Amino acid sequence: MSDMTVIGLGAMGTALAEAFLNKGYAVTVWNRSPAKAHALAAKGAIMAASVEDAVRSSPLIVVCLLVYDTVHEALAPAREELSGRTLVNLTNGTPEQARATSHWAATHGANYVDGGIMAVPPMIGGQHALILYSGSRQAFDAHSKQLDALGTSKYLGEDAGLAPLQDIALLAGMYGLFGGVMQALALTGSAGIAAGEFMPLLMSWLHAMQGGLPKWAEQIDAGDHTSNVVSNLGMQADAYANLIDAGTAAGISSELVLPMQRLMKRGVAAGKANADLTSLVELLRSPEQVD
Ligand SMILES: NC(=O)c1ccc[n+]([C@@H]2O[C@H](COP(=O)([O-])OP(=O)(O)OC[C@H]3O[C@@H](n4cnc5c(N)ncnc54)[C@H](OP(=O)(O)O)[C@@H]3O)[C@@H](O)[C@H]2O)c1
Structure with missing residues (x-):
């Protein structure tokens, strides 16, 4: 079992996974194009063979994909695996998309925290990387220590739409x-x-x-x-x-x-x-x- 899974290894997702690795966490990674995971694997990340395996591997799932449609498309095969886990979605989107995704996660038994990254990839892991969070307070509190590896965390409230707003x-x-x-x-x-x-x-x-x-x-x-x-x-x-x-x-x-x-x-x-x-x-x- 890993400490967390990072889904989406574009410029930002790669930086997030690296920041977790730098803090010594066990990190599972998955990306549509597997080649992007190789450099992280060389630094100790575990490459999941499928998105289902990726979700099964950790209690904390951090997703950073292009847009929310991509999130739903990528996670669809793994929706049954989400139950009992915390989904932290750091993809840029609207408050309405965040609330709808929170509802979708709840229907699959997952705790949901939305997030907004106020930083560019090279800043991730440093104190000037501000990350806004909203959604389940309980889930945020349970994982705040791990999330602090990414930068300075700021929790805004239970309404999942607050961070994207x-x-x-x-x-x-x-x-x-x-x-x-x-x-x-x-x-x-x-x-x-x-x-x-x-x-x-x-x-x-x-x-x-x-x-x-x-x-x-x-x-x-x-x-x-x-x-x-x-x-x-x-x-x-x-x-x-x-x-x-x-x-x-x-x-x-x-x-x-x-x-x-x-x-x-x-x-x-x-x-x-x-x-x-x-x-x-x-x-x-x-x-x-x-x-
Ligand atoms: N980069 C920044 O400066 C920055 C700053 C703040 C917030 N953000 C936000 O962070 C998120 C990710 O940004 P990024 O810079 O990492 O973008 P990126 O480098 O373009 O990466 C996009 C990611 O989305 C995946 N993807 C796209 N379409 C997909 C699909 N249909 N199915 C599965 N995966 C798909 C890509 O997978 P493939 O590798 O397979 O194409 C890749 O993992 C965005 O919401 C962005 O707004 C970025």
């Missing part, structure tokens, strides 16, 4: 940042300014702006977007038009920046010109009706 929210913040950085570098690059030359200025500006985010949280939680406003929406909407125009004049696509302008205009039209930018969060919660 917050995972996706963190990714939304990340992609917003990355999109802005891409736009900035396309613009400065069009003027012959190297990305490496502009990046320190950009990073320092983003760092300064990040300092205002705790005030955002206060305003959003209080539903008060009009007290102590220093940069009102109306002013920002006018300045934002220059961001679009300068990019267009430089031959830069505006596909990343137009949606924000549409939202700002909707805010101004809704009478929020004197409110803070945070008031736009309320508009996001009441989407535009498109015929």
Whole structure:
């Protein structure tokens, strides 16, 4: 019997299995393409001959596949073996997919914990690899020592959808940042300014702006977007038009920046010109009706 089984040996699954091995655990591994297990076997992992054998080998089953459909497809032949075991699914997905998979696991007698990995593979095993968990508290507590081998664990609650929800929210913040950085570098690059030359200025500006985010949280939680406003929406909407125009004049696509302008205009039209930018969060919660 192994301590845990890792199913899915892509870039992330391989890193997870390695982190368990590095802590001295007995690890069984399985992947659709068996060749990916060879390097892990050389480090001491046990290669299961089938997914059924893989599940039978351990009380803790950690799955990290591409998408949830893949999880269901890969685990289907082993569903009868899941009874009495804990399934920890670290595949990226939606809260609805996590809840449905939790229900599916329960019908097969398995304890279910969903997870969101806030790290890239080289970070796994280090303290900066944050892993969000939600689902069965009892199962999480029973295996938290083993799961701590992967990074810093954070348990969010019994609802299996909580980890993917917050995972996706963190990714939304990340992609917003990355999109802005891409736009900035396309613009400065069009003027012959190297990305490496502009990046320190950009990073320092983003760092300064990040300092205002705790005030955002206060305003959003209080539903008060009009007290102590220093940069009102109306002013920002006018300045934002220059961001679009300068990019267009430089031959830069505006596909990343137009949606924000549409939202700002909707805010101004809704009478929020004197409110803070945070008031736009309320508009996001009441989407535009498109015929
Ligand atoms: N890599 C990252 O930076 C990162 C960060 C955070 C979260 N994640 C999440 O971690 C999960 C895995 O990512 P990854 O980077 O390891 O992806 P990957 O390298 O592309 O590996 C994908 C895995 O899914 C398997 N797979 C795909 N289709 C399958 C099918 N129909 N049946 C059985 N197995 C199938 C692949 O098996 P084969 O080897 O046989 O193709 C492989 O094990 C994803 O949900 C991803 O969003 C990744």
